[in-house]
Amino acid sequence: MLLGPDGRPTTAGTGTLPPPEDLLRGYASIVAARRYNEQASALVRQGRLAVYPSSFGQEACQVAAAQVLADGDWLFPTYRDTAAVAARGVDPVEALVLLKGDWHSGYDPYERHVAPLATPLATQLPHAVGVAHAARLRGEPTVVLALCGDGATSEGDFHEALNFAAVFSSPVVFLVQNNRYAISVPLSRQTAAPSLAHKGVGYGVPGEQVDGNDLAALLTVLGGAVARARAGEGPQLVEAHTYRMQAHTNADDATRYRSDEEVAAWVGRDPLTRLEAYLRAEGVLDDERAAAVAAEAEELARHTREGINRDVEPDPEDLFRHVYSRPTPQLEEQRALVRDELARDEAASGANVTTDTRQEALR
Template sequence: MHADDLLPGDTPLRLIDQEGTGHPHARLPFPSTPVLLDGYRRLVLGRRLNEQADALVRQGRLAVYPSSQGQEAAEVAAAMVLGDEDWLFPTYRDSVAVISRGVDPFEAFLLLRGDWHSGYDPKEHRIAPQSTPLATQLLHAVGVAHAARLRGEDTVVLAMCGDGATSEGDFHEALNFAAVFHLPVVFLVQNNGYAISVPLSRQTAAPSLAHKGVGYGMRGRLVDGNDLAALLALLGEAVQEARDGGGPTLVEAVTYRVKPHTNADDATRYRSQEEVEPWLARDPLLRLRTWLAAQGALSDGDDAEAHAHAESVAARVRAQLTADAEPHPQDLFAHVYATPTPQLREQSRLLAAELEAEEAVR
């Protein structure tokens, strides 16, 4: 592959601009209206769940929530471009991607409440547990892709990370291994401008994060992270190339973290409201809604229906998460080892005896 084929364009790919005007691409097909309408409904649901999760944190029902408000287009696109047998490797900020791929929102949020180990079955949904350490999931993603290749499976892996993760050694190791072994992996970097309080300018001197791909012999692609149409087109192409044996692609989605890093972060310490304001006008929901309405594909009634559905899901999740959990004491010993150790078995028996004696007194 020629080096010029590996380099991204000078500007992010954009099919629908900030004003909601479409701009067909000379090579990439514009996603169909039904697909974009489906994507819009997912965006509406993702936005409402972001808002609901923020409220639940303030109520003490979630321990922490890293909001993806303003980044929902990249989240939704990551889920939509994958097939049933493909794998998604998300980060802690990618709850909307997890939900959009089919996980019940209640199960997706359980990890952030501190329940169990994940809240959903990774094998059932083919979604790895959301990763908190930066970039560690990229190594796991490459391992799954390598194993699938050795077994002759038609599996593509999409691995998500943020701009901060590109400063980690695990990022280098994952991309280098994927490129050397020509693995079916798509690396999606959501460049939202900050790694907690560290701006992108203090993380790299490269023209873009997508330019890092050429150093590994991997395609680098740059896309507007607030344009669902462009994301679907570009990620869809990258997934298909990986499936067809074309190897990995590094995709940088340029977006912005509208909310603080988490509820524990004071973003005013490192950025101004004047910096945030322009990004509010680039909202992926507003952009797509304007385009769909102009095509006659989204009426006021359709829009109201999408929001009503999102509200009903949020209400259900709110009720589930505000209900007090009633764990059984024996749960202390569950999911520690596949085969419990003799010590754990003994402790479990002692606890069972104490519980039985307590019940007899009652």
């Protein structure tokens, strides 16, 4: 911890505070992420999104993950990491269309080096290690940062990914956002380990813990982990202690498994108010700058709202465009059949319109 819940610097951490410009950039991203969460949740209530897993309260983890990476690095997110995906530069509308039920996860992973959002727990982690291992074999300076939650550490994919990454010294950073619940299952029912960071020890992966609601500490710890991975020191595991202030998704009733008092205690550790208090005390942030940041976040919300509310006309050709880089003969045959059927339907529709027009003229 570098900043206490009240925003005051603390001696509990061993790192140095990041430069003010980095914290101000992070503040703007957290404000945008908070507004993004609010807007996406509203879109669910309006029936424009099927579901939304909010990261309200975890925004500092999301923002820091995107901020510590270089342009050529890769981010592997989970379904709850839409704010990190948007902070990485992906169009916030495209980061949500998977949750709308649209095609192809909505964005090109190669454009911003952001893998598709992964809904099954931990399945993206071996993929992340594979990308990191391939980059190492090619001699590229690429680092991969893979996000997951505490529940994912109970999955086999998590352990397989750590083991492979350690054996082959893959440049990958595993960021575990420990928000204390795997949906409704508390951490105490998931593991008997002293911490989730300890889980790396058995695989030879160094583990580190950090206050996940302290952006300054996150930038320092994650930045160090990325630097070590890039320098050839192999995989790193970081456990960020944070809290999901809202329900697991809009379909969840969090009051069934946690108390209002517990949530209130974490509200006092809000990553946004903590950082804002520090920046104001340091004279880096004033009312004018805060208003400008809020306006930028509101513009992002407007763009998101209008983009999701825009109906998209499905193109049947999309069934075939993205299956293989080189379509197989069977796929081309299926494409031709669909084209022929659509052409016949269009011709029949046109003929019906002509007949109706003639009949109307004869009346």
